[in-house]
Amino acid sequence: MVDTEKHEQNFPSKLTVYVVVCWILAAFGGLMFGYDIGISGGVTAMDDFLIHFFPTVHERKLHAEENNYCKYDDRYLQLFTSSLYLAALVSSFGASEVCTKFGRKTTILVASVLFLSGAAMSAGAQNIWMLIIGRILLGLGVGFGNEAVPLFLSEIAPVERRGAVNILFQFFVTIGIFFANLVNYGTSKMHPYGWRVSLGLAGVPALFLFIGSIVITETPTSLIERGNETAGHITLRKIRGVDNVNAEFEQIKAASEIASQVKHPYKKLMKRSSMPPLIIAILLQVFQQLTGINAIMFYAPVLFQTVGFKNDASLLSAVITGIVNVISTLVSIFAVDKVGRRILLLQACVQMFISQAAIGAILLAFLSTTGSLTKLQAAIVVGLVCLFVMSFAWSWGPLGWLIPSETFPLETRTAGFAFAVSSNMFFTFLIAQAFLSMLCNMRAFIFFFFAGWILKMGLFVYFLLPETKNVPIDLMAERVWKQHPVWKKFMD
Numbered sequence: 473m474v475d476t477e478k479h480e481q482n483f484p485s486k487l488t489v490y491v492v493v494c495w496i497l498a499a500f501g502g503l504m505f506g507y508d509i510g511i512s513g514g515v516t517a518m519d520d521f522l523i524h525f526f527p528t529v530h531e532r533k534l535h536a537e538e539n540n541y542c543k544y545d546d547r548y549l550q551l552f553t554s555s556l557y558l559a560a561l562v563s564s565f566g567a568s569e570v571c572t573k574f575g576r577k578t579t580i581l582v583a584s585v586l587f588l589s590g591a592a593m594s595a596g597a598q599n600i601w602m603l604i605i606g607r608i609l610l611g612l613g614v615g616f617g618n619e620a621v622p623l624f625l626s627e628i629a630p631v632e633r634r635g636a637v638n639i640l641f642q643f644f645v646t647i648g649i650f651f652a653n654l655v656n657y658g659t660s661k662m663h664p665y666g667w668r669v670s671l672g673l674a675g676v677p678a679l680f681l682f683i684g685s686i687v688i689t690e691t692p693t694s695l696i697e698r699g700n701e702t703a704g705h706i707t708l709r710k711i712r713g714v715d716n717v718n719a720e721f722e723q724i725k726a727a728s729e730i731a732s733q734v735k736h737p738y739k740k741l742m743k744r745s746s747m748p749p750l751i752i753a754i755l756l757q758v759f760q761q762l763t764g765i766n767a768i769m770f771y772a773p774v775l776f777q778t779v780g781f782k783n784d785a786s787l788l789s790a791v792i793t794g795i796v797n798v799i800s801t802l803v804s805i806f807a808v809d810k811v812g813r814r815i816l817l818l819q820a821c822v823q824m825f826i827s828q829a830a831i832g833a834i835l836l837a838f839l840s841t842t843g844s845l846t847k848l849q850a851a852i853v854v855g856l857v858c859l860f861v862m863s864f865a866w867s868w869g870p871l872g873w874l875i876p877s878e879t880f881p882l883e884t885r886t887a888g889f890a891f892a893v894s895s896n897m898f899f900t901f902l903i904a905q906a907f908l909s910m911l912c913n914m915r916a917f918i919f920f921f922f923a924g925w926i927l928k929m930g931l932f933v934y935f936l937l938p939e940t941k942n943v944p945i946d947l948m949a950e951r952v953w954k955q956h957p958v959w960k961k962f963m964d
């Protein structure tokens with residue numbers, strides 16, 4: 473603690489308008505990701521869309537057997553939703569190369585161009601292939617954006633505000649999801665091409681990101697790492713708003729000298745001493761998905777219909793959870809650099825466990841295969857879903873991205889973060905692909921399944937996750953890993 477305070481004095485900084493503009497513009501990458509998460513559930517529920525691309529699914533929907541837990545189970549529709557995440561999984565590794573060789577700014581530019589073309593292709597799709605190519609382009613964009621934006625934000629933020637600045641990414645993700653839900657609500661009444669509007673509007677945040685990628689600065693770390701020391705020094709002065717940045721500059725220079733000796737980051741990443749941040753980055757992302765959050769983000773309207781809401785009421789309930797998601801993220805922006813990462817994660821485990829287990833218990837006790845819940849029971853389920861989303865939004869949502877972006881040393885940072893992004897994408901894919909089938913087969917027990925994982929992740933945080941609040945990125949090894957009772961055994 474004392475060390476950190478001393479360190480903060482060494483790294484003076486003032487807020488400037490330019491740096492805040494950079495944070496916000498880069499965070500539009502999060503808005504794109506959120507929009508893509510939020511839009512597909514509503515679009516695949518639109519009859520016009522189904523008739524155009526999935527006529528057999530539409531036919532089946534008309535004659536669906538009335539089983540609460542199974543009526544929406546369809547492999548092909550799930551594949552449409554989840555294909556984006558497979559593309560993102562693959563592209564995050566390419567993005568890590570681009571990020572190291574050409575910088576964070578260029579990687580964000582590439583992401584925005586991919587998003588723009590993906591939005592145009594899917595909105596204008598004449599056949600299923602165009603639709604799928606559109607999804608793949610968007611997925612490639614997510615891989616590039618999610619790799620570069622959290623790293624960009626963590627590197628450009630002053631240490632004492634790093635958590636808050638990085639969480640702007642997640643804040644924009646939640647706005648993107650919410651915005652997509654509202655758009656779907658409006659376009660579902662526009663026949664026959666409402667779905668084109670939904671898919672095409674992704675172009676708006678993509679355009680902001682494109683403009684942003686031109687306006688924003690490169691991070692000093694990336695400039696110095698690529699040999700542009702003078703530009704790095706000038707940029708550091710510009711974003712810190714003060715002239716005396718020598719101490720921070722020297723620290724980044726030292727980190728990049730070490731990094732320049734590592735020719736094969738992936739080989740280095742497989743070394744024992746790289747295991748602590750790597751294991752933590754992967755597990756945080758895997759656990760983030762095993763909370764069950766995307767069962768709700770992708771399928772909230774379906775879930776609410778399952779418990780007996782009519783179409784409009786269930787869309788409205790999805791909008792309510794969307795608002796809760798956005799507002800609760802603000803809590804973590806304010807709390808993360810004060811109370812720290814661990815407290816937020818642990819508190820949320822308790823709240824998420826209780827809400828998932830309670831939802832499971834209510835459905836098990838009161839929802840038969842063909843009946844529905846009473847109004848009161850259904851309202852309690854919506855309340856519990858809100859409690860769940862709220863705690864996710866101030867913990868595992870933002871911190872799943874923040875912690876992996878702040879714990880790798882420079883030499884393995886982009887490669888290590890690519891593992892975080894791809895683990896997220898793989899498990900998002902699995903949930904998107906499997907949830908409706910799991911709901912059909914496991915019924916109410918699916919909520920106990922998620923609750924069981926939440927218990928495990930609580931133990932993981934308690935025993936294995938060190939606190940990283942206020943520790944400069946380039947001093948993680950000394951101050952965090954080498955001090956931790958388990959992880960210090962991995963360090964050279």
Ligand code: BGC
Pocket residue numbers: 509642645646649760765766769797868869870872896900
């Ligand atoms: C997760 C997404 C999730 C979103 C919900 C993000 O951090 O990566 O999978 O849908 O949070 O707000």
